[in-house]
Amino acid sequence: MEFPLEITFHNMDRSSAVESVVRDKVAKLAHYYDRIVSCRVVIEAPHRHHHKGKLYAVRIDISVPGRELVVNRNGPQDHAHEDVYVAIRDAFKAAVRQLEDYARKIRGKVKKHPPKAEPAPSYEAPSSEGSSSEGSSSESL
Numbered sequence: 854m855e856f857p858l859e860i861t862f863h864n865m866d867r868s869s870a871v872e873s874v875v876r877d878k879v880a881k882l883a884h885y886y887d888r889i890v891s892c893r894v895v896i897e898a899p900h901r902h903h904h905k906g907k908l909y910a911v912r913i914d915i916s917v918p919g920r921e922l923v924v925n926r927n928g929p930q931d932h933a934h935e936d937v938y939v940a941i942r943d944a945f946k947a948a949v950r951q952l953e954d955y956a957r958k959i960r961g962k963v964k965k966h967p968p969k970a971e972p973a974p975s976y977e978a979p980s981s982e983g984s985s986s987e988g989s990s991s992e993s994l
Contacts, residue, residue, distance in 0.1 A: 858892050861894070864898040875894050881945075892915050895911070895913075896940075897909065909936075909941075910926060911941055911944035
C-alpha cells in the first residue's frame with residue numbers, strides 16, 4: 854500500500870483492533886486497482902441516546918486519478934451493523950465493487966453500445982380520396 858490512509862473514529866474510542874482490520878482491507882483494495890491516490894475511512898457510532906441499538910456507519914472515500922469513489926454505509930436494513938466489523942466488511946465489499954467497475958471502465962472492458970440511429974422516415978400511403986377530401990371533411994363538421 855503506497856498511498857496515504859486516514860482512519861477517523863466518530864462518537865467512539867479509537868481501537869487498534871478495528872484500525873488493523875481497516876488497514877488490511879485497504880491493502881486489499883490495491884489488488885483491484887493499483888492507481889489509488891488516497892483513502893479515507895470514517896467509522897461512526899451513533900449518539901449514545903439511540904434506543905434501537907448501535908448501528909455503525911462506515912464511509913470510505915477513495916481518490917483515484919480524475920475521480921473520487923465514495924462508499925457510504927449508514928442506512929443498514931437489519932441489525933447486522935450492530936457489530937462494527939460487519940459494518941466494515943459490508944462497506945469494503947461495496948468499495949471493491951465500485952473499484953472493479955471503475956477499473957473496468959478505465960481499461961475499456963465495458964460494453965459500449967453503438968449510437969442510436971435516427972429512425973427511418975415513415976412512409977404514408979396516399980389516400981384514395983386525394984387532397985380535396987381533407988378540406989371537405991373539415992367543412993362537414
